[in-house]
Amino acid sequence: MIARSSTLSAPWLLAGPGALFFFGLVLLPLALTVILSFHAYDHSTGIQNTFTLSHYVTVVTDGYYLEIFWRTLRIAALTTLICAAIGVPEAYILSRMRDPWRSVFLLVIIGPLLVSVVVRTFGWSMLLGSQGLVNQALQLLGFPSVRILYTETAIVIALVHVMLPFMVIPVWTALQKLDPMVEAAAWTLGASHFTALRRVVMPQVTLGMLSGSLIVFGLSASAFAVPALLGGRRLKMAATLVYDEYLHELNWPLGATIAIIVLVANLCIMLAYNRMVEARARRTLG
């Protein structure tokens, strides 16, 4: 009897701590944020104990917020696209490398993740600033200096830099599973290197690329440090907007509303995308 009751309680005991953490650190704060977003707010007296939908109405009708949402979407999508364009060939080259070099380059690729986000981002702001290395080089070559820092370009550059590993690694994993002889088979059947890549290798890494895109898009859309430091005070993205509402405007309910809308939008996009990925996976890999 004792043995039986202990086997029955074992799953609960094992899953308990994790569930408790998940509840306490994710679900509870999320629920509080949702409740907070419905509280009324007054600039002179602060958060009111009455409930209202006015924050949601404000956010979806005010062009200021819509522009920031649109910018967030655009930057995240552009980052994803560039990561795919660079990351897929990079993963292919990596998978064809021999061992000492493969380890070295894998480390180079995941390198950005090993450096603190603040240090890394300040590094980019030094490179891209009006007197930074990039502009100095341009002037030396006789070109006029360009303004990169505090533009969307700067944000995208820095995001691509840190997001690249999240694209390379899933694609690389997909390539690892690919029989190298499959490509050789395509050559012997008359396909050129390019055709073999397009018709045989690419279709099999799409899955890795799509799941990589999902990670890159999600992380880029909610990035905070990069847009905060490289976008400056005026060029805001969703995460920096939430931060400002909370800490500068002190309008916590409005900040909570924006956070919830970003979360829902992100979830919708990613779930839709994931469905597409899974449908494709079922079709080609079974």
Added chain:
Amino acid sequence: MAFLTLEGVSKEFGTFTAVRDVSLTIDKGEFVSLLGPSGCGKTTTLQMIAGLVEPTEGRISLDGRDITREKPNRRGLGVVFQSYALFPHMTVAQNVAFGLEMRRVPQAERTDRVREALMLVQLSSFADRYPRQLSGGQRQRVAIARALVIAPPVLLLDEPLSNLDAKLREEMQFELRRIQRKVGTTTIMVTHDQAEALSISDRVVVMEAGRMTQVDAPYRLYEQPSNAFISSFVGKTNLLAGTWRRNGASSAVDIGGVLLEASAPEIAAGTPVTLSIRPEKVLVRDAGAGRLEGHVVSRFFLGSQWLFTIETPLGTMTVSTPNQGGEPPAEGSRVGLDWSPADLRVIAGTAAAA
């Protein structure tokens, strides 16, 4: 007439020589096997013919045309890979059609030729399946159809049967030969399985440590192996070390004082030799009869035959006799061994190499 020719082909990987000075001439329509243990350079040789590996030295020509440096996609040879290397995201029909598509064969003709190729390998009803939905033998046949549909001048098979289980492997051997006979394509197969090489090839090329050591028809390879390694690698054999003696017209091998009559005109008296005798050439007699006495250490029943291990003054010998239905000599019993002197094969040198 020589169709495919390899002249002094070598391949070095850094300091390691995988293939050393291979010269081979293959006629049109011939089925040739490259046989050898793993690491003997047979797959590298095949990949050089396919164009996947570039030879360090030598020349490969096909129908009079030098193809040594030609890219694999320009050679147009059919290759069946050990892993089959089917395209997992394409159906069977799409896999087979790929080579025709690359050759810009019109859609209607493509459909016809794919249908014919699938009929040849008896997979017509599987055209719309994906490779993952097929068994090993079916995948292998798709790979053959895909390689044959482009009507290649030469078909290259890299251990095509090694991923199949024993029973299926045997069936597929004959299937492979049937297809090859029907299509008449010059075929080169790489294998480490001597039974496979012997059963379906016109000629067998034995490779050892990157070199070609014997090229012969299967039965000649079996009966007249040129060295001790081949005699033990191709089929089973008993190898006995001795010294070559000659006394006028008669000659014999001296093994620890026992003289065994044999003939080998080209060997000088007094040289160390290896005597090779196949297990099925030794006859089991009653004790006292025959040329040699021994006792049965163990016996195994293999269905069609009995396999004995017999301890003799010359050493332990393996002997096989066909199953005649009766009870053969029991373990521990004494027997006499007999053979025809013509079945003894004398090879110069010691068996140490084997």
